[in-house]
Amino acid sequence: MESKTVRQLQDYCRENNIRGYSKLKKSELIELIQRHIVFQFDYDLFSKPKKERELKVKCSDQYYKKSYMKQHLQSKNHQEYENFFSFDKKKASKPAPPTSDTFDYVDEMTRVEMSFLSRLQTWVIRNARNFKGPTAFLENCRTMVIKKLSQRVGVKANFQLYCDYQREQETQEFSFKTMNQIILESTDLNEFYSEVVDKLKREMGEFEARGSGWRLIEIKYLELRINKYNPLRVSPYIDLPKTIKAKKAVINVNRVDDNKCFMCAILCALHPADDHVDRISKNKPYENDLNFEGIEFPIKMEDRVFKRCLVFFHSEKDLQAHEMDCKKNQAVKIVMPQQNSCIKFKNYHKSFRTPFVMHADFECLTTKIDICQPDDNSPYMQKYQRHEPMSSSLHIKSKYGDYKPPITYRGPNATKVFYDSEI
Numbered sequence: 183m184e185s186k187t188v189r190q191l192q193d194y195c196r197e198n199n200i201r202g203y204s205k206l207k208k209s210e211l212i213e214l215i216q217r218h219i220v221f222q223f224d225y226d227l228f229s230k231p232k233k234e235r236e237l238k239v240k241c242s243d244q245y246y247k248k249s250y251m252k253q254h255l256q257s258k259n260h261q262e263y264e265n266f267f268s269f270d271k272k273k274a275s276k277p278a279p280p281t282s283d284t285f286d287y288v289d290e291m292t293r294v295e296m297s298f299l300s301r302l303q304t305w306v307i308r309n310a311r312n313f314k315g316p317t318a319f320l321e322n323c324r325t326m327v328i329k330k331l332s333q334r335v336g337v338k339a340n341f342q343l344y345c346d347y348q349r350e351q352e353t354q355e356f357s358f359k360t361m362n363q364i365i366l367e368s369t370d371l372n373e374f375y376s377e378v379v380d381k382l383k384r385e386m387g388e389f390e391a392r393g394s395g396w397r398l399i400e401i402k403y404l405e406l407r408i409n410k411y412n413p414l415r416v417s418p419y420i421d422l423p424k425t426i427k428a429k430k431a432v433i434n435v436n437r438v439d440d441n442k443c444f445m446c447a448i449l450c451a452l453h454p455a456d457d458h459v460d461r462i463s464k465n466k467p468y469e470n471d472l473n474f475e476g477i478e479f480p481i482k483m484e485d486r487v488f489k490r491c492l493v494f495f496h497s498e499k500d501l502q503a504h505e506m507d508c509k510k511n512q513a514v515k516i517v518m519p520q521q522n523s524c525i526k527f528k529n530y531h532k533s534f535r536t537p538f539v540m541h542a543d544f545e546c547l548t549t550k551i552d553i554c555q556p557d558d559n560s561p562y563m564q565k566y567q568r569h570e571p572m573s574s575s576l577h578i579k580s581k582y583g584d585y586k587p588p589i590t591y592r593g594p595n596a597t598k599v600f601y602d603s604e605i
Contacts, residue, residue, distance in 0.1 A: 184212070191215065259295070291326045291406070305330060305406040316343065316386055319401050320379045327406060328371045336412065338362045342405040343382050347396035355402070358385040364411055433459050441480040448472065538580050544596065545573040571596040576603065 191211040195203040200218050203211055246254050295304035307326055313319035320343075331339060342359040360381050365374065390396065421427075422434050435446040446465050449472075455464040546569040553565060573592040578585045591599045 291330060302410075303408045305408070306403050307406070308403045309401045313401055316345075316383055316401060317379070320382065320404065323404050324372075324375055327375055327404075330406065331365055331371055331374075331408075334408065334410070335367050336410070337365050338409040338411045339365055340407050341378050341382065342407070343386075344402040344405065345386070345398055346400040346402060348399045349395045349397065353399070354396075356389065356396070358382050358389070362409070435460050435462065435465070437462050442474075443480065444477075445469070445472075445474055445479070535581055537582065538578060538585070541577045541579070542600070543575050544571050544600075546570055547572050574600040576600065 188208050188211065191208065192203055194200075194215065195211070198218070200214060203214060206214060290310075291305045291307050293303060294306050295302075307323045309319055311319075311322065313322065331337065340360050340362045342357050344355060344357045347354055347356055360378055363374070365371070386398075390398070419434075419436050422432060426432055427434075433447075433450050435443060435450060437443055437446050446462070449465040449468050450459065452471075453465070453468050455461075458464065548567045548569055551565055551568050572594075573590070574596045575588060575590045577588040589603050591603075593599075
């Protein structure tokens with residue numbers, strides 16, 4: 183057993199229901215196993231061949247199992263990836279910059295990734311015209327970006343610009359990106375894209391100004407990432423929160439076709455159902471029992487209750503009494519105390535004396551303040567003196583006897599000396 187690892191010994195303990203092995207060292211594990219062996223130890227238990235992990239192959243910047251490669255090579259994602267990056271390979275074989283005679287400029291936007299049923303899409307615009315500066319390249323992309331964003335209503339979008347930088351003999355790719363921003367139907371796409379251009383150029387400028395020695399040699403492509411955005415929508419029916427629904431004390435009828443929720447509320451109260459109380463079918467047989475003629479649905483709040491009140495009354499008498507108070511006052515009913523009434527405390531024997539009482543006092547010098555003549559046409563408060571503390575006194579009394587003599591100070595910084603004094 184000395185040739186076995188700690189992990190192998192722990193596996194043996196687990197397979198043979200030997201407890202208390204998780205925190206033991208190797209020597210302690212061997213001793214524990216030997217104490218529990220009641221049969222000839224089978225060393226072949228540790229010689230079982232370990233299942234080898236299947237190797238993965240990198241393709242399209244991702245890793246795939248060998249058994250899946252054939253299916254991946256035939257997929258749409260792989261074809262789009264190859265079409266996109268074949269541009270860089272062709273360009274690498276031509277060290278000289280392309281000219282109008284040797285290169286066919288193609289301005290197009292290519293989709294390289296899609297997921298979650300097209301909710302997330304990634305589009306790429308390559309630098310086919312070999313622009314040397316970011317301003318010219320980004321402005322060349324403006325029309326394509328705006329056209330793509332205008333095709334979908336309600337999205338979140340962010341951009342990432344990929345560039346190659348060189349420092350001495352080293353070349354490295356860097357990217358500059360923007361945060362996700364919400365684009366709605368009312369968004370000015372031209373103004374939005376101008377802000378994106380400014381943000382990317384500002385990031386590039388800050389990167390080059392750090393003094394790292396990197397120099398821009400090539401702008402590769404612009405990446406646009408689009409995510410579908412579903413804002414909150416207005417609905418005549420709002421489901422109850424789980425905490426309220428679980429109490430089963432509120433009936434929330436799902437009636438959104440004709441906005442007659444008020445009628446359903448009354449019918450539910452007059453004709454309570456035994457089950458499925460939120461269904462419209464439970465109220466249908468009773469819709470003609472009451473006369474709702476002349477009532478415009480949906481009912482406005484002021485048609486049912488008083489403004490700023492929302493109080494329900496069980497009798498007409500209570501309603502009329504409340505209406506009189508509501509008309510006199512705006513929001514609440516004012517109840518004044520009766521004449522000659524007062525609050526008294528007579529159980530003095532239940533009170534406790536305070537063990538310590540602190541008495542403190544300041545004396546100040548008053549100095550005049552020079553001020554401007556105030557405007558008599560508007561209310562004002564006239565300050566004419568400044569109070570400067572010049573002395574303080576502190577006296578602590580205790581019911582247990584003398585605590586310490588009074589602390590008195592006279593001089594500059596009287597306030598600071600008072601707070602710094604030891605009580």
